[in-house]
Amino acid sequence: MEEQEGEQICKQEETESQSQPKTEKEVEPESEKKVEPEPETQVNPEPEKQAEPEPEKRVEPETQAEPEPDKWAEPEPETQVEPEPETQVEPEPETQAEPEPETQVEPEPETQAEPEPETQVEPEPEKRVEPETQVEPEPEKQAEAEQGLEKNVEPVMLSEPVQAEQTVETTLNQEPEKQTKQDTEKAEPETVKEEQQPEQALEATTAPVVTPGSLSFALLADESTKSALQSSRTLLILMGLPGSGKSLLASNISGLYKDLCTVISADEHGVKPESDAASADGHKALDAAVVACCTSGKAVVVVDDTNHTHGRLVRLGQLAEEHRYFCLFLEPRTEWRRDVEKLAGQTQRGLDKSQIQNMKGSMEEVSLPLYFGWFLEYTFQDKLEVMAKDFLKTLGTLEVFKKHIRDFSGEGEEETNLEQYFQHKGPLHCTTKYCNYGKAKGAKEYAEKESVRQQYGSMTELAIGALFITPRTMGVRVLLTQDQLQLWPDDAEEKADAGPEAELPPGSRAHITLGCAEGIKPVQTGPDLLEILQLQKQGQEGEKVQDLENGPLTYYGNGIWVLSFTEPLLAPALFSSYYKKKKEEDVKKKKQKCTIL
Incomplete structure (x- = not known):
């Protein structure tokens, strides 16, 4: 009996010794089959993160996180790391070795959740929700990064897993930096817009709304008139109180006649409309500029000044006649052109109501000409x-x-x-x-x-x-x-x-x-x-x-x-x-x- 029992024990030992190499032979080809068709699914950071004491936490966000270590755990005994297969392969060799290839061969390329590398960097699982929502708009950038990884990992295969892991880590570190730069770049224009909005709002409140027809004149609307003035010579003398819209009218005329037109601004020659005595030198400089333009034969010359006195209107008319120019006197037809209250708020000269009121008196005296x-x-x-x-x-x-x-x-x-x-x-x-x-x-x-x-x-x-x-x-x-x-x-x-x-x-x-x-x-x-x-x-x-x-x-x-x-x-x-x-x-x-x- 003892001899029979000994023979049975020997047979059992032989069978156990034979069964162990059989499992290795069966598993090894399976691992090789997994690696060769799926080089793209090499999520390199995951082997390191298997050392974490809580592997079951990764199952909550995505059930396909654990099978992947099996792919990389079994070939590692062939290269350098021997203890890993003892600790990781033995608990789950038979349960996940065979079913996983069917579930992961095709879905892995599609379910390569790029957010996972960023979310798994942090040990706490609850923080994965925020990176997933932030990284979702940038799949193309991470896809390009992983394509670069695939190109680097393919020739190395399984012989250099550490280098691949370092590449992934550097990529993961760069991605948050890129995102922060993009966030700052997006934030900067928003800040500029917020700064510009008050200025635009201020301009909207200060700039008057030009009513329809307030700037409508034949020289701007009538086609035959525009054509005739382009081939003739005309001196346009703007007249009106400060803030009445003369500069806007001058801008419209200049925009229409373009290179044929020259605008001569009183502001550029030191003219102070509230004081004729203080404007003597300014008027001389302005008149000299008018003479220069008329002498050069400019088709349309615009004088942007208040011209609210009879003497100035006569003087400019004489200059037009001396140089054989048509002479046309234009006052903006804005609703507030004689409203002292509004003009005081519109003008940029800093004039008070009393100064504008005095100018209004002179303006009314010359509002009508000697004749039409x-x-x-x-x-x-x-x-x-x-x-x-x-x-x-x-x-x-x-x-x-x-x-x-x-x-x-x-x-x-x-x-x-x-x-x-x-x-x-x-x-x-x-x-x-x-x-x-x-x-x-x-x-x-x-x-x-x-x-x-x-x-x-x-x-x-x-x-x-x-x-x-x-x-x-x-x-x-x-x-x-x-x-x-x-x-x-x-x-x-x-x-x-x-x-x-x-x-x-x-x-x-x-x-x-x-x-x-x-x-x-x-x-x-x-x-x-x-x-x-x-x-x-x-x-x-x-x-x-x-x-x-x-x-x-x-x-x-x-x-x-x-x-x-x-x-x-x-x-x-x-x-x-x-x-x-x-x-x-x-x-x-x-x-x-x-x-x-």
Whole structure:
């Protein structure tokens, strides 16, 4: 019996000794199969973290965290670490060796939770929630990092696990730094935005809202006007109290005409609008800048100043005339342009209400011009003046004119020089409304007409139908269109010396004065034209002298000669206004009035 029992024990020992190598042979190929197809699932930090006393905690966030050590635990006995298979492989060799390959072969590449390397660095499991939410937006960065790891680990395979672990650790350390840098970079623009928001809010509260139409002028809206001004020369004189919107208007004009435009700012030349005496040098510098721009031939020159005094408006108008520029006076049409309370808050000059109030008084005195009218382009002015001189020369040589020479000369004089007889100063224009700076009847009502506001600053063409002379004046008749008649006053023909049977249609008085006899004012040209039209309407055909180059010449008696054009002449003209130097008598009256007050 004892021998039989001994033989059984020996057989059991032999079977146990044989069973041990069999398990190793069975497990080793399984481990090799796991490693070869899945190099991407080499989560290197996990072997180190298996030494932690609480391996079961890793099962809570993700059940696939423990099988992975088995993959790396079994090949490690082949290289260097022998105690690890004794401590880690024996507890779970048979339970997880065979089922895990089926569950992890395919899902591992998809379930490579990049957040795990960061969350497992910390021993406390509850801290994994925060990194997972923060790292989720950056899968691409970690994928690139792991792809770099895969490239480094593949040639090393299992022979250098320590180096792979170090690479993962450095990558994990760099990832939080990148994230903190990105967080700071994101935070910086937000801080800048927060700093800019108060400034923008302040600007929104201080900057006035420009109401629709407040900056609408023909030179900004009308296409034909814009095209005409680009090919001509115009001096735009802005006028208005501080804070009324002049600089905004200047910016709009400059933005439209671009390189053709130059803006001359009073602020840049030391002008102080609240004090004329302190601005003397500044005005000289500003005027010099205007002269320089006009001399260079700039198409559009803008003077950005208050120009709230009569003297400044006249001076700038003279500069425009000297350099043969159109002259246009523009005041912003903002609702607050005369509101002292709002202007004091809008202006950046630091002026108080009393200073603005004083300037407002001067501004109201020049808010209306001497007159409104169409001003001819200077190139056409030259053409018309040459035509008028040629006509006078021709007329002086005619025998029929010599018979009536006494209409122009005194008794006993046989000859007269018609070119010297008629004199003219100032730009050629067709007056629509004489305002006398607001003193004339109906001046304010005319300036507030919608048609006047809309067409102010617009370019048009005036049709000239005839040239006439009388012993008092020389001028041309203007044939107005229906659109142009909208700018014509209703009472313009009331002063005609004729009965009801000789009533003339609106616009009959429209004319351009070319010259006046000595001691005669230009205003006399209008009544002279109405007298001619009344004679024609009454049926007086006059004496037809002869046909000249431009049409037939007729004599109506009393020194009235009319050259009717075969075809009307088209004259480019700008609808604008005019300021003239006041007479000394008017200045003295004003000073006396101020002294009495």
